[in-house]
Amino acid sequence: MTRFTRAAAAAVAISLAGSAAMAETDLEAALKSGGERLKSDEIAELLIGNIVTAKSGEKMFRFFYDPANVLKGELTSGGWSGTGAYAITDTDQVCVSMAADKGRYRCLSAVRTGDTVQKFNADGKMTFELLDFEPSTGL
Numbered sequence: 704m705t706r707f708t709r710a711a712a713a714a715v716a717i718s719l720a721g722s723a724a725m726a727e728t729d730l731e732a733a734l735k736s737g738g739e740r741l742k743s744d745e746i747a748e749l750l751i752g753n754i755v756t757a758k759s760g761e762k763m764f765r766f767f768y769d770p771a772n773v774l775k776g777e778l779t780s781g782g783w784s785g786t787g788a789y790a791i792t793d794t795d796q797v798c799v800s801m802a803a804d805k806g807r808y809r810c811l812s813a814v815r816t817g818d819t820v821q822k823f824n825a826d827g828k829m830t831f832e833l834l835d836f837e838p839s840t841g842l
């Protein structure tokens with residue numbers, strides 16, 4: 704490899720590493736804009752025993768967080784419903800596992816910015832915006 708080729712390759716590698724380090728996740732942006740990460744007790748108060756209306760992209764969902772840690776969900780326009788389990792951790796996350804997850808739990812952080820609550824996955828990508836919390840005994 705020539706000296707020029709090695710120098711060019713090193714410059715490209717440094718440039719790519721720098722741009723990757725500068726990429727901000729949705730979670731980082733929410734926290735930077737004044738969002739507050741919810742604590743376990745706050746998450747429990749919002750979810751347990753409530754039907755939660757949530758938006759993901761253009762899709763609207765309703766989820767019931769049963770006090771027995773059973774999670775039931777449905778797409779509001781029809782076409783999907785499911786049952787699974789959830790847990791609220793002592794590390795301020797809610798973890799969910801629907802039947803399609805085959806036992807795998809996905810843990811999410813919740814952030815409140817003003818009146819808005821959003822859930823973020825482990826990669827910092829926003830997955831759901833929680834729009835309404837309605838006390839209920841089932842879905």
